[in-house]
Amino acid sequence: xxxxxxxxxxxxxxxxxxxxxxxxxxxxxxxxxxxxxxxxxxxxxxxxxxxxxxxxxxxxxxxxxxxxxxxxxxxxxxxxxxxxxxxxxxxxxxxxxxxxxxxxxxxxxxxxxxxxxxxxxxxxxxxxxxxxxxxxxxxxxxxxxxxxxxxxxxxxxxxxxxxxxxxxxxxxxxxxxxxxxxxxxxxxxxxxxxxxxxxxxxxxxxxxxxxxxxxxxxxxxxxxxxxxxxxxxxxxxxxxxxxxxxxxxxxxxxxxxxxxxxxxxxxxxxxxxxxxxxxxxxxxxxxxxxxxxxxxxxxxxxxxxxxxxxxxxxxxxxxxxxxxxxxxxxxxxxxxxxxxxxxxxxxxxxxxxxxxxxxxxxxxxxxxxxxxxxxxxxxxxxxxxx
Amino acid sequence: xxxxxxxxxxxxxxxxxxxxxxxxxxxxxxxxxxxxxxxxxxxxxxxxxxxxxxxxxxxxxxxxxxxxxxxxxxxxxxxxxxxxxxxxxxxxxxxxxxxxxxxxxxxxxxxxxxxxxxxxxxxxxxxxxxxxxxxxxxxxxxxxxxxxxxxxxxxxxxxxxxxxxxxxxxxxxxxxxxxxxxxxxxxxxxxxxxxxxxxxxxxxxxxxxxxxxxxxxxxxxxxxxxxxxxxxxxxxxxxxxxxxxxxxxxxxxxxxxxxxxxxxxxxxxxxxxxxxxxxxxxxxxxxxxxxxxxxxxxxxxxxxxxxxxxxxxxxxxxxxxxxxxxxxxxxxxxxxxxxxxxxxxxxxxxxxxxxxxxx
Numbered sequence: 202x203x204x205x206x207x208x209x210x211x212x213x214x215x216x217x218x219x220x221x222x223x224x225x226x227x228x229x230x231x232x233x234x235x236x237x238x239x240x241x242x243x244x245x246x247x248x249x250x251x252x253x254x255x256x257x258x259x260x261x262x263x264x265x266x267x268x269x270x271x272x273x274x275x276x277x278x279x280x281x282x283x284x285x286x287x288x289x290x291x292x293x294x295x296x297x298x299x300x301x302x303x304x305x306x307x308x309x310x311x312x313x314x315x316x317x318x319x320x321x322x323x324x325x326x327x328x329x330x331x332x333x334x335x336x337x338x339x340x341x342x343x344x345x346x347x348x349x350x351x352x353x354x355x356x357x358x359x360x361x362x363x364x365x366x367x368x369x370x371x372x373x374x375x376x377x378x379x380x381x382x383x384x385x386x387x388x389x390x391x392x393x394x395x396x397x398x399x400x401x402x403x404x405x406x407x408x409x410x411x412x413x414x415x416x417x418x419x420x421x422x423x424x425x426x427x428x429x430x431x432x433x434x435x436x437x438x439x440x441x442x443x444x445x446x447x448x449x450x451x452x453x454x455x456x457x458x459x460x461x462x463x464x465x466x467x468x469x470x471x472x473x474x475x476x477x478x479x480x481x482x483x484x485x486x487x488x489x490x491x492x493x494x495x496x497x498x499x500x501x502x503x504x505x506x507x508x509x510x511x512x513x514x515x516x517x518x519x520x521x522x523x524x525x526x527x528x529x530x531x532x533x534x535x536x537x538x539x540x541x542x543x544x545x546x547x548x549x550x551x552x553x554x555x556x557x558x559x560x561x562x563x564x565x566x567x568x569x570x571x572x573x574x575x576x577x578x579x580x581x582x583x584x585x586x587x
Numbered sequence: 588x589x590x591x592x593x594x595x596x597x598x599x600x601x602x603x604x605x606x607x608x609x610x611x612x613x614x615x616x617x618x619x620x621x622x623x624x625x626x627x628x629x630x631x632x633x634x635x636x637x638x639x640x641x642x643x644x645x646x647x648x649x650x651x652x653x654x655x656x657x658x659x660x661x662x663x664x665x666x667x668x669x670x671x672x673x674x675x676x677x678x679x680x681x682x683x684x685x686x687x688x689x690x691x692x693x694x695x696x697x698x699x700x701x702x703x704x705x706x707x708x709x710x711x712x713x714x715x716x717x718x719x720x721x722x723x724x725x726x727x728x729x730x731x732x733x734x735x736x737x738x739x740x741x742x743x744x745x746x747x748x749x750x751x752x753x754x755x756x757x758x759x760x761x762x763x764x765x766x767x768x769x770x771x772x773x774x775x776x777x778x779x780x781x782x783x784x785x786x787x788x789x790x791x792x793x794x795x796x797x798x799x800x801x802x803x804x805x806x807x808x809x810x811x812x813x814x815x816x817x818x819x820x821x822x823x824x825x826x827x828x829x830x831x832x833x834x835x836x837x838x839x840x841x842x843x844x845x846x847x848x849x850x851x852x853x854x855x856x857x858x859x860x861x862x863x864x865x866x867x868x869x870x871x872x873x874x875x876x877x878x879x880x881x882x883x884x885x886x887x888x889x890x891x892x893x894x895x896x897x898x899x900x901x902x903x904x905x906x907x908x909x910x911x912x913x914x915x916x917x918x919x920x921x922x923x924x925x926x927x928x929x930x931x932x933x934x935x936x937x938x939x940x941x942x943x944x945x946x
Contacts, residue, residue, distance in 0.1 A: 250859060263899065266857040270906050340898060342905050571899040571906075 275363025445500030
């Protein structure tokens with residue numbers, strides 16, 4: 202009898218007000234001591250098999266095996282350190298600077314048969330400058346040694362997925378730009394933005410305070426004090442969706458590297474995996490959140506300025522869908538015209554280092570392949586016209 | 588039919604093979620040789636007419652040839668120091684006849700007798716007869732002994748003991764032949780080691796007796812494996828790949844190296860082309876047959892089963908080797924504590940507290 206009553210009470214309580222607070226924020230008293238029978242990583246893989254099997258067809262198996270295998274890293278050279286020594290050392294390891302190679306690739310083969318008027322803009326204009334990132338050749342699985350502290354008191358290079366550098370390159374920073382990084386943590390792309398040396402002011406924001414803490418640590422380890430001075434680099438922990446209201450029409454360049462299902466990470470890390478059953482709702486409204494963030498980022502862009510949207514997911518719904526949805530939203534609700542920038546030429550520059558998906562409707566997608574296990578990384582460049 | 592008849596005769600002859608018989612024959616032969624030699628002298632010195640001469644010539648010629656052979660060989664044997672001369676010369680004749688009786692041809696016998704390092708004739712006879720008794724034909728016996736002369740060094744007692752054991756295991760005749768061709772150490776290895784392997788197969792892997800025989804017959808190299816590794820290989824097949832006992836035996840799974848097994852299986856698994864069957868034995872993908880995975884060449888495997896390129900598989904093999912080496916930790920520590928060393932496994936991810944979705 203007592204048991205029945207208890208059970209009834211429990212049901213009631215469950216249905217009551219507690220439903221409003223997201224389940225993950227409630228205090229968890231008991232932690233499981235055994236592993237879940239059906240881990241979130243497996244749920245993630247199932248989800249991917251279903252959606253990407255259809256989306257990519259015959260390409261999917263090779264993407265799948267790459268996602269499940271060890272990823273490849275690139276070494277972003279720290280320009281604030283003794284970078285010439287660092288470059289010599291990296292070259293000794295038989296790595297090469299893929300950015301430099303891409304530029305020289307263009308120089309050696311200028312577009313043939315194109316009338317001058319529609320010739321592509323010189324690369325130096327289209328790509329953010331001063332970025333030097335080393336990778337090993339296609340098929341080479343060597344690892345970089347851990348970064349060390351150089352003589353100038355900062356670490357010599359930052360190991361990251363080389364594909365993560367492409368959105369920053371595509372943004373095409375110019376000297377003196379005011380830059381906003383809307384979802385900055387854990388800080389790889391923010392660091393790259395600073396490496397260009399073009400940021401008059403950089404605003405880096407991330408909702409999570411712990412992740413912003415990581416961002417700060419990265420800046421401390423890599424950037425000298427005068428560059429990361431508060432007047433020049435401002436780190437905040439606010440809700441990125443508010444930026445349209447807070448600082449509308451302010452920035453020359455905006456990077457919106459939204460939270461996504463982090464495909465590669467979700468297949469390996471069990472902890473806090475977004476494919477957990479308890480986070481299903483959250484995952485389902487993710488595209489909506491991404492639209493809101495991109496809209497805010499575009500609102501914060503000056504008319505005539507540029508924004509780059511990027512994710513590390515392969516999903517249509519989080520990539521092209523979001524870009525197209527946001528453009529429509531801004532046109533309808535705010536009467537703001539946004540144009541998609543064609544990155545075909547940009548893509549061609551980097552084809553020696555990365556594998557690209559050939560049929561994106563808008564933007565570009567780096568797909569993982571065992572020969573070059575970078576990505577996934579989707580990026581799309583937008584220009585705010587009005 | 589004729590072969591069968593020959594076999595019957597052979598066996599018939601074998602039946603009569605006891606040491607007593609041999610001894611008797613030896614003495615008999617000795618007399619015979621004396622007689623031949625004595626016969627020869629009068630034949631050559633005094634010519635007699637007709638058939639008797641021819642007949643005796645023919646017989647004597649045959650005996651002459653054999654005697655020559657034997658004298659040659661006995662001379663060779665005599666050259667070898669430390670061999671009891673008269674016994675050696677004596678045993679040789681007995682051996683040759685016994686070998687002939689067992690069904691060896693002259694060519695075979697010559698081969699056997701020329702094996703280096705030279706065994707004692709008695710030894711040679713003992714070993715060969717054991718092998719014949721186990722059901723091997725003369726030709727394979729020759730091949731085996733030539734290939735692995737160390738077998739001739741075995742003490743007879745061990746040989747007999749091992750033969751009994753092999754018979755108990757069900758390994759004889761043709762099965763033994765194929766095992767011996769690859770794995771002659773089935774006779775020379777320690778009983779304890781064979782026991783270990785058989786025990787792993789019977790008690791740990793739970794194969795039936797017939798299945799164990801079949802495995803030893805088809806995949807004799809399991810005898811060379813470390814028992815622990817053999818068990819691991821089986822467990823990989825059974826639990827990780829979901830292959831049942833019957834299929835393990837039928838497809839000769841145990842003969843492939845664990846490296847090759849893991850490479851091909853994990854590659855297919857990660858491609859999404861192989862799935863371990865669940866409790867009910869079902870999969871969402873149609874798994875390729877084990878033959879198409881393991882028995883085919885690598886080129887065919889990649890072209891037909893995996894539908895992937897050679898370069899990708901090469902890279903995969905290297906990555907897998909590294910993964911195996913490093914165990915559960917990664918090559919570069921994925922993140923959480925990685926900030927000071929400056930690593931970022933792809934921006935926006937790899938975080939101890941992912942986010943609650945809002946940034």
